[in-house]
Amino acid sequence: MRDFSQDHRWLSLNTATIRKSRGQDLPLTSILDACAERGIRAISPWRDQVHAVGLAEVSRRIQAHGLELSGYCRGGMFPAADAQGLQAALDDNRRALDEACELNAPCLVLVVGALPGALQGQAAHKDLALARSQVRDGIAALLEDARARRMPLAIEPLHPMYAADRACVNTLAQALDLCDELDPRQPGASATPALGVAVDVYHTWWDPLLQAGISRAGRDQRILAFHVCDWLTPTRDLLNDRGMMGDGVIDIPRIRGWVEATGFAGYSEVEIFSTENWWQRPHEEVLDTCIARHRSAV
Amino acid sequence: MRDFSQDHRWLSLNTATIRKSRGQDLPLTSILDACAERGIRAISPWRDQVHAVGLAEVSRRIQAHGLELSGYCRGGMFPAADAQGLQAALDDNRRALDEACELNAPCLVLVVGALPGALQGQAAHKDLALARSQVRDGIAALLEDARARRMPLAIEPLHPMYAADRACVNTLAQALDLCDELDPRQPGASATPALGVAVDVYHTWWDPLLQAGISRAGRDQRILAFHVCDWLTPTRDLLNDRGMMGDGVIDIPRIRGWVEATGFAGYSEVEIFSTENWWQRPHEEVLDTCIARHRSAV
Numbered sequence: 001m002r003d004f005s006q007d008h009r010w011l012s013l014n015t016a017t018i019r020k021s022r023g024q025d026l027p028l029t030s031i032l033d034a035c036a037e038r039g040i041r042a043i044s045p046w047r048d049q050v051h052a053v054g055l056a057e058v059s060r061r062i063q064a065h066g067l068e069l070s071g072y073c074r075g076g077m078f079p080a081a082d083a084q085g086l087q088a089a090l091d092d093n094r095r096a097l098d099e100a101c102e103l104n105a106p107c108l109v110l111v112v113g114a115l116p117g118a119l120q121g122q123a124a125h126k127d128l129a130l131a132r133s134q135v136r137d138g139i140a141a142l143l144e145d146a147r148a149r150r151m152p153l154a155i156e157p158l159h160p161m162y163a164a165d166r167a168c169v170n171t172l173a174q175a176l177d178l179c180d181e182l183d184p185r186q187p188g189a190s191a192t193p194a195l196g197v198a199v200d201v202y203h204t205w206w207d208p209l210l211q212a213g214i215s216r217a218g219r220d221q222r223i224l225a226f227h228v229c230d231w232l233t234p235t236r237d238l239l240n241d242r243g244m245m246g247d248g249v250i251d252i253p254r255i256r257g258w259v260e261a262t263g264f265a266g267y268s269e270v271e272i273f274s275t276e277n278w279w280q281r282p283h284e285e286v287l288d289t290c291i292a293r294h295r296s297a298v
Numbered sequence: 299m300r301d302f303s304q305d306h307r308w309l310s311l312n313t314a315t316i317r318k319s320r321g322q323d324l325p326l327t328s329i330l331d332a333c334a335e336r337g338i339r340a341i342s343p344w345r346d347q348v349h350a351v352g353l354a355e356v357s358r359r360i361q362a363h364g365l366e367l368s369g370y371c372r373g374g375m376f377p378a379a380d381a382q383g384l385q386a387a388l389d390d391n392r393r394a395l396d397e398a399c400e401l402n403a404p405c406l407v408l409v410v411g412a413l414p415g416a417l418q419g420q421a422a423h424k425d426l427a428l429a430r431s432q433v434r435d436g437i438a439a440l441l442e443d444a445r446a447r448r449m450p451l452a453i454e455p456l457h458p459m460y461a462a463d464r465a466c467v468n469t470l471a472q473a474l475d476l477c478d479e480l481d482p483r484q485p486g487a488s489a490t491p492a493l494g495v496a497v498d499v500y501h502t503w504w505d506p507l508l509q510a511g512i513s514r515a516g517r518d519q520r521i522l523a524f525h526v527c528d529w530l531t532p533t534r535d536l537l538n539d540r541g542m543m544g545d546g547v548i549d550i551p552r553i554r555g556w557v558e559a560t561g562f563a564g565y566s567e568v569e570i571f572s573t574e575n576w577w578q579r580p581h582e583e584v585l586d587t588c589i590a591r592h593r594s595a596v
Contacts (some may be wrong), residue, residue: 121532122531123531126548160458160504161457163503164546165531171506206462206466208469233417234419234536235459238532238533250424251426
């Protein structure tokens with residue numbers, strides 16, 4: 001396992017982590033500057049943050065700073081209540097693919113969606129199997145475009161507490177089953193697959209089959225991204241109470257060890273949503289803490 | 299599948315559902331009276347509620363009302379930071395077994411526990427595998443006493459969002475693996491097993507392997523209890539924001555259909571924790587709503 005204690009060369013910042021500074025929106029341009037100043041070499045930007053600045057401008061600044069991407073956040077949200085909605089989701093995902101290519105991302109991360117309308121508080125139906133079927137079909141359709149653009153898709157299994165409204169792919173095994181069905185691999189194939197997974201410790205740490213799933217994913221080079229933060233006790237909000245690495249109960253080094261044992265040698269991407277804590281603080285303090293904790297707790 | 303639309307003879311009330319009425323604690327005696335008045339035939343009481351009244355008095359009232367139990371809530375919480383803590387947990391579980399026998403419960407429900415100290419906000423360690431090993435050993439030890447008393451133990455897999463602080467058994471498959479290891483069944487055995495599971499739709503509805511797990515559980519008569527409530531969107535609190543059946547996104551009849559297809563013909567136990575909603579209302583209204591929703595949404 002790589003030694004992270006001496007530097008932060010394998011730290012990537014998911015830009016949601018400092019989307020607010022002192023409780024106020026922080027533009028992506030300021031985020032890029034702050035990362036570059038601290039020698040953070042990689043980021044994973046969110047689409048809404050990119051759109052607010054403009055794709056061309058973001059692309060230019062990323063190149064000027066010499067930054068890499070560890071992923072592009074995010075495509076997905078495939079299920080819909082009608083054919084028009086399904087098509088609109090697919091069209092939007094194709095635009096996300098184009099943006100990922102423009103930004104030279106290594107993969108487009110997919111938060112696959114769940115029951116249509118649930119995120120707005122009123123689910124159109126309760127048929128989780130239907131939502132999962134629409135996710136499968138959506139990924140299958142998008143995969144053709146992804147292959148044509150040589151832009152891998154990374155399914156991110158989300159914690160089961162998001163099964164209703166954000167993602168109905170909730171375990172690594174379930175994500176890998178989708179990968180094997182839609183993008184079968186030849187034994188021993190070495191090229192990056194067109195379809196893989198993003199493993200986030202926050203979403204997966206509880207899973208009794210996690211170690212086995214990581215090994216399985218690694219055998220086919222399916223691990224396209226590795227995300228870290230921490231699970232707080234108590235957790236006060238289902239979405240926006242993620243903890244800084246070291247402040248919670250996840251044994252992050254153990255999980256990173258499993259991931260790296262498969263040959264993964266990419267970035268550890270810090271992705272924290274924190275309405276009450278980190279988003280209230282100065283982003284400079286947040287970044288410095290991310291760097292310190294990357295060394296001590298990842 | 300049984301028709302629940304005409305009566306509520308298969309409704310059981312988990313007494314946590316009205317542990318508060320109009321925001322104030324409601325004694326178990328009042329809960330028993332209110333259930334009996336409405337023709338609710340079964341309850342599943344919590345230990346703290348029983349202790350507040352006294353075991354003998356509760357037992358007498360249950361018999362006087364002709365009430366049955368659908369389970370006794372709860373044993374478990376096996377992991378501890380030291381040998382003394384492990385022993386204390388086991389001793390307490392043996393007392394819970396005695397109480398379950400006194401109350402003529404069909405099973406003692408186990409919420410197995412997780413990282414010691416996490417429920418109090420400060421986990422003693424982050425070794426989830428160790429906690430799971432202590433759970434296994436704790437159930438194995440308790441199982442001897444349970445067999446001697448002919449009181450089945452029902453492992454309740456809890457939603458993964460409780461993996462840190464309440465239960466590190468988080469899927470039905472994981473619970474059934476424990477059952478098979480600790481209480482192997484002969485093919486075709488018909489007697490109630492010493493170790494089984496409590497299937498709660500709130501904890502398990504998201505699981506892509508749920509239907510398969512229910513079938514597997516049913517083959518060995520492992521389903522000792524079936525609990526219902528609903529998953530709200532949004533869910534505002536990880537513990538105390540469970541919804542009334544029909545108010546959320548869980549397809550409860552579909553899951554009940556899977557359960558009953560295995561031969562299960564017991565109670566549907568309503569278990570709702572709701573600080574901001576149902577616990578603020580008059581318990582009479584809550585019970586009447588449970589009865590109506592049992593008919594229309596379970």
